[in-house]
Amino acid sequence: MSTIQPVRGTHDLIGEEQRRHAHVVGTAREIAGFYGFDEWSTPIFEDTRVFSRSLGDTSDVVSKEMYSFSDRDGESLTLRPEGTAAVCRALVTNALTQSLPQKVFYAGPMFRHERPQKGRYRQFHQIGAELIGAAEPLADAEAIALGHAVLKALGIADYVTLELNTLGDTQSRTAWRQALVDYFSAHKGTLSEDSLARLEKNPLRILDSKDAADRALVADAPMMAEFLTPEARAFWDELRQKLDMFGIAYTINPSIVRGLDYYNHTTFEFVTNRLGSQGTVLAGGRYDGLVKQMGGPDIPAIGWAAGVERLAMLLEDVAPAPRSVVIVPVGSPDEAAVCQILQALRAQGIRTEIGYKGSLRKRMERAGKQNASHVLFLGEEELVRGVFRVKVMESGEEREVSRDALCSEARSIFAS
RNA sequence: GCGGACGUAGCUCAGCUGGUAGAGCGCCGGUUUGUGGUACCGGUGGUCGCGGGUUCGAGCCCCGUCGUUCGCCCCA
Incomplete structure (x- = not known):
């Protein structure tokens, strides 16, 4: 009889690997506490609409990469692919929209039906933080400071850089997006095949392309900064001031756009070059539109998430096995x-x-x-x-x- | 979902132009139940990922499949 293999993209955590994970999660949990974040545990599966609504039904992420199934009543359920949507759902369900802000830390398994790669599995683990109900740049700076503090406590801040960008408010973003579409449409001949598709679906992502010809085009593409409204500019300026006050170094990277439409203002990624092409270690942004999009009131929020597997790989000193x-x-x-x-x-x-x-x-x-x-x-x-x-x-x-x-x-x- | 590389013992690997598997390490036991790491002795170990094909004969050649890995797409 043949032995049963673990499901593709899943793996067991045993021995040193388990200790690495536990150290990442335990450290993050402790630091989040210093920042006044409370831990929430939400179910690992939800009504599919929790995620399809937050991601938009058209996104092929929904159709292609979610672990969805029908339960015995025919209801469509989904193993959570990320934490933010579930936290927003929980905020609304528990009527915590009445007591804002909420500062939430979470940790646990997530599921995505993707081709596995290094540090990228079908069942993986994330830690994350959401600061819900504060529209001020100070909140963004705090969220980023927390992320930085976690990386620092894990001893990996030295070879990780913070890359920062703004998408502006809706008005800025719409104008910029149109300018990008116009620009790239005028250069269709040189765009890669992938980017031609992105031009239709998500033009901002062309800025992220790895294709050499695309990158040359991107270099001269319209910059977000040119389209910021005065309000959005003020927000952006203040955010950077606050980060300076917190003593957090960053580089501005205009190509950090994030994938989905509900992001606005701040986007950021902590990036390392030690993990091959999967260099992003902790990433997030402001998502003022999301809670409303999920059927709640119009509540601003900012948050980030980080993959525990990737962080665990970067740890240099591992806690030794306990001795008896x-x-x-x-x-x-x-x-x-x-x-x-x-x-x-x-x-x-x-x-x-x-x-x-x-x-x-x-x-x-x-x-x-x-x-x-x-x-x-x-x-x-x-x-x-x-x-x-x-x-x-x-x-x-x-x-x-x-x-x-x-x-x-x-x-x-x-x-x- | 797409492309490249790779799958031989628990691990690291060897295996000639096709002639039906090997080493080291590990593991288990022993060197009188008053002392571990070293040493010595003995032992366990593999449907060569799986399924088909070619052949008198396949670990080796061909096809498929599953898995791992690197990259692409995507990235919540």
Whole structure:
């Protein structure tokens, strides 16, 4: 019988990989707390409309890349492809539109039916932050500062750069978009095939093209800055001031446009060159139109998300596997005494294990293999005297410790 | 969804112009149940990703398929 393989694009997190993930999520959670963000957990599947509405039904993302299925009642459900839409849904459902702003942190699995690549899986994990209900540039700066702080705490801020752009308000954006369409339409002959399609579907994305000829064209394309309304310009200026005040460095990259129409004003990406073509590590923007688009009131918001897999790959120092104190009986010590000491150590917060079988030699071998910090010998003879031998595995050094000491001050005994 | 590369033991790999699988490491056991890492001895290990085809004969050649990987598309 053949073994069953994991579903394409899914993988198991075990050992060091699990520790890397846990470290990313734990760190982000802690830093988000410093910024006053509370964690929300929303379901990993939703009514399909939560996502189709936020993304727009025409987007081929919806038809091609979502994990959608009918449940037994014929209702269309979707494994969440991202966090923002679900958070907006939860905001409305829980009537939190009445108590703004809401500062939300989330972490968990997401699902997209894509061709897997490095750091890009079908079930993957994201952390994210949403600051909902604040229209001021200070909010954008705070959200970005949080993202930066997370990367810094993970020790990867040094080789990640913040790229920043503005899409302006609706009016600015509409005018710019039209100018881009006009410009690129006049150069249809030199546009790549992909970009010709983008010209119809999403002209802004031509700015992101990797095609050499496209990039040459893009260099002379109309710039957003020329189309900013006075209000949008003021917002953009203030955002950069605030980032300066927060001490966060950035470079302006006019080609960061994000994919979807509900974005406005701020867009940003933290980018690294260490992950091949999948260089974006944490990205977000302002999405003032989204909550309304999902059937809620007109509420401004800004947020970002980051892929845990990619962050985990970038970590340089990984937490070592935890080490145990291993109890090794010698001879045939009283079993009740053995169990009692096991529990006494665990009750004091010491990671304590006991092997289940084997000769003394075998048990020592296993203790070594599992990288035990100490071995606690429970010798038949010593037990009678109320005494145990503790061996420090690294040095091999041994000493005698009384049962009373073990039961009351185990932490200091095993501190070294 | 599209294109390139790759799939031999748990891992890293070898396997000649086609003649029906090998090493190292690991794993398990042993060197008297009072001491691990070293050493020695022994053992477990593979439908060569899967299915078809060519052939007297396929790990090797051909086709398909699944998976991995690099890139494209997309990126919420």
